Amino acid sequence: MSERKLQAWQAAGLIDRETATRIRAWEAAHSRPLGLWAAIGIGALAIGLGIISVVAANWEEVPGTLRLALHLLLMAGLGGFLALRGDALERDHPWELEAALFVLAILGMAFFGHIGQVYQTSSPLWQPLATWLALFGPLLLLRGQSWATAALLFGTILYTVWDYAVAAGPRLFDAQQADVLLVARVALVTALPVLLAPLGGWMRGRSTRQSFWKRLEQLGLAYAVGGASLVTIIAGVEHFGGGLLGIAAQSERGGIALVAGALVAWARPGRSGQAAGLVLAGAGIVCFLAFLLSGSQAGAGILFMALWVGIAAAALHAGWRGVFQLAVAVIALRLIVLSFELASDLLTSGFGLIMAGLLILAIAFAAVRISRTFAPPKEDEQ
Template identity: 55%
Template sequence: MSARKIAQWHDAGLIDAATRDRLLAYETAHARPLVLWAISGIGALAIGLGLVSVIAANWEDIPGLLRLAVHLALIAGMLGVLWWREARLAEDSPWSVEALVFVTAALGLTFFGHLGQVYQTSSPLWQPLAVWLALFAPLLLLMGRSWPTALAVLGGAVWCAWEYVDAVTGYNVTPEPDFDSLMMRLGFITALPVMFAPLAALCRERSARADFWRRLEQLALAYAVAGASFACAFASGGGFVKEVLVSAWWGIAACSAVALVAGFGVLFARRSLSGRMAGAIIVGSGVVLPLAATVNELPAPAALLFMALWAGIAAAALVAQWRGVFQLAVGVIALRLIILSFELAADLLTSGFGLILSGVMILGVAWVAVRVSKRFAPSGEAEA
């Protein structure tokens, strides 16, 4: 805040002289020399890029063991700083701890690629990702403070799960011996990241890093909703292959079971209104998953199921006073309604009349969505 703005407030009678002086004293004590920081940052960036360029130009000439030793030393050094100075750093600047934790985890992830390059080895990607999660997820969970580390944890888990599916099946659902148990295992693994939601809900009320756990819970909830929404869209296009649909039920049931356990876990771990609504959304996502398979190749019922899911999310957001989530849900329902009109009127769209009708319908849906969002959206944004 500039001193001129504070002076203008005083001149306009918005603050008295004592408040003006306190604001000026506070701003002076907490002033940040942005120009100096920018110059220092440019200098540090130039030095860093120069070091990277020198190493890259001589990469093949540096012995592999030396490179790995330096890589490990960097990780060990950052872990040492976090171990000995984490409390002091968090007191002075929580973002410095966040940056150190994130960079340490990133160095740990790149180490496996570096190791494979030095020893000319390869393995399915899910294996180094699983090892990285086992080694570094505890660090991220114990010291993470905001959304970058929360995203690293959940994103790494989701990435590992889907890489495992790719390695096992190559996304080829051709029936094979013991296919039922395979589908059940894959369904369980792909849904497993949702279990971060009850963990985060449990730790959220008992930790000084409530923002981190809140973000992790939100990301796990978003993953559950995305899975259920994708299942509805998949069913609308007949994505569930008839030849393997019976076996696929085992995988769908496993996904649904994990989501239900996670949802009820959130309900019991966080008894507040916000916690109950978050748990209800995850439970609803778990219920929608098996229903989506029952409407395979039926565009209208699949679309209605999709909109019912998001209508439930809108209702939960309305109860919990999540203004942004409510508006998002209304927008998603409107978009799905527009897509459904194209799906059902594919023949009409080949004519000019059909295009005109669709354009009018799109404008009408958009207008209704805006009106609903403005009229019924919560007046304030409560913490999710």
């Protein structure tokens, strides 16, 4: 705590002398020797890099089975430590638990690559990642503390489902060659990350690890919004025929988003839960409408902005200041892009360049004024 701030608060009458004294005493008792910890960290990093260098220099000389045994032993030791000390760490040092979980998860992920190197095996990447999710996903869900493990879990799920989609091949986008069952399966798999939103929403009010579950809910919500936005952008470029861009796949994705929205609104009654549920439902409806408007540059552009207008309205309802400002910025940017798309010859003359510059300034000015005037107060926790 800055001594200058304490003195300023005391001078302004926000705190009295006794409160300032108690604050100083508390800060002194809980202060951390950052210089000492930095020196310890640098020393530990140097030792770790030295060990890695020694092992790397003699990597080929170590038998593969021995390397795998050491790797497995390291994971078993760290897992045993978490089993014995996990509860105490969660209570007293949650970030240490988070760091240990992250390291164990990365070691587990690297173990599959290690097996492939030793035994010269190969497979689509989604297969070992799916196995990792089956083995380590429950551990992260049961012990994850904050955004770090939530992001690792979500990122792995995201890469797994889309690598599975890519492995299915170009038939997914060919209306004539697309296998109906394959398309339905891939559409379902790629929509599954949206269900993290209701899972996180349900657990936020029923767990002490609210930060972890909040991040999972937000990531699932962001995935739904990002996917719907991308679909509208593609719809402005080409007409959706069949396959993964067909009406069946879009309806399947949209239906899952609608179900996820209903579940979030049910799991978290209140303005924030209602807003999150409406955003998810809106993303689902947009996926369906994108098929109907595909091939229309203006229609797809308007649909994109309608989605983000809905997000801005939901943010006003819930008091999400940052989300509201983001929505206004995205709408302004899309409006500028749409203007150039509909008047592609705007930049072919000096007068056109002047008009384009004025248009950009006008839209930016309006976006800033709207953001400042109508944005709700900054929320503490939603």
